[in-house]
Amino acid sequence: DTEVTQTPKHLVMGMTNKKSLKCEQHMGHRAMYWYKQKAKKPPELMFVYSYEKLSINESVPSRFSPECPNSSLLNLHLHALQPEDSALYLCASSQDPREGTEAFFGQGTRLTVV
Amino acid sequence: AQSVTQPDIHITVSEGASLELRCNYSYGATPYLFWYVQSPGQGLQLLLKYFSGDTLVQGIKGFEAEFKRSQSSFNLRKPSVHWSDAAEYFCAVGAGSGGYNKLIFGAGTRLAVHP
Numbered sequence: 001d002t003e004v005t006q007t008p009k010h011l012v013m014g015m016t017n018k019k020s021l022k023c024e025q026h027m028g029h030r031a032m033y034w035y036k037q038k039a040k041k042p043p044e045l046m047f048v049y050s051y052e053k054l055s056i057n058e059s060v061p062s063r064f065s066p067e068c069p070n071s072s073l074l075n076l077h078l079h080a081l082q083p084e085d086s087a088l089y090l091c092a093s094s095q096d097p098r099e100g101t102e103a104f105f106g107q108g109t110r111l112t113v114v
Numbered sequence: 115a116q117s118v119t120q121p122d123i124h125i126t127v128s129e130g131a132s133l134e135l136r137c138n139y140s141y142g143a144t145p146y147l148f149w150y151v152q153s154p155g156q157g158l159q160l161l162l163k164y165f166s167g168d169t170l171v172q173g174i175k176g177f178e179a180e181f182k183r184s185q186s187s188f189n190l191r192k193p194s195v196h197w198s199d200a201a202e203y204f205c206a207v208g209a210g211s212g213g214y215n216k217l218i219f220g221a222g223t224r225l226a227v228h229p
Contacts, residue, residue, distance in 0.1 A: 004157075031215060042204055042219035043158070048211075055214050090157055099210035100146030100165060103217060105158040 004106035006091050012112045015081060021109045023074040023091030029104075031097035032074040034066060035090040037108070043090055049074060050097035081113045116141045116209040120220035127195050128228045135190040135223050137205030146208030147188040148217065149179055153201045161203075164188060175199070200227045 004025045013019045023032065031050050035043040048056035049068045063085075065077040074091055088108045094101040117140045127133055139145055146165055150158040162173025169181040179190045188205060205220040 006157075033215075035217075042222055043217070044219075045211075045216050048214050048216070050214060056211055056216065088155075092158075094215055097214045099213065099215055100208035101215050102148075102160060102163055103215065104160070105150075107157040108155075110155065 006106035021076040025093040029093035033092040037088040118220035126226040133192045148206045
């Protein structure tokens, strides 16, 4: 199983809503990532979890709150988002968190903030 | 600072023609280099990677890439393109951030394939 599974595939939320994105992998990977991809742009790193601990936060606004409940799951909690936060949110995992380790991506969650 | 440049925003080729997508990187040490492909509205699929050793690397779907340190390049090639290869292609460098894994992507090249 070399899959990273993200749910939901699509999400529309209002600016006062609270929602969560979910990511799951069963490859035994010990590093998990959130990337954000705006339309017609490359993905940009948001967070890195290493062995279930937050290791990198790329100066992401606090309205995005990551959580890693266990080694297979990664959540991204969303609250009070802005329309400019509309994007494709990609989860990825790698065997370990070291530089250059091959990352596997999920299909993404297409988020629209209205 | 680490960076990746993909000079071509759009490329159109005929089915069956050869393909070369360009990628240049800026990185202080020996880079970890990747090519990913993304179909519309989908996630990223790894085509191939370079860590060290042989500078010509083979990937999935018939793709290959050549690392040239003197030119700071990692160009992607395919001898005969299929219509299903139409997608967005991203070159990326595996840059360390505090020792942790961080991919820095180029802007991408959108490939269109004419029948």
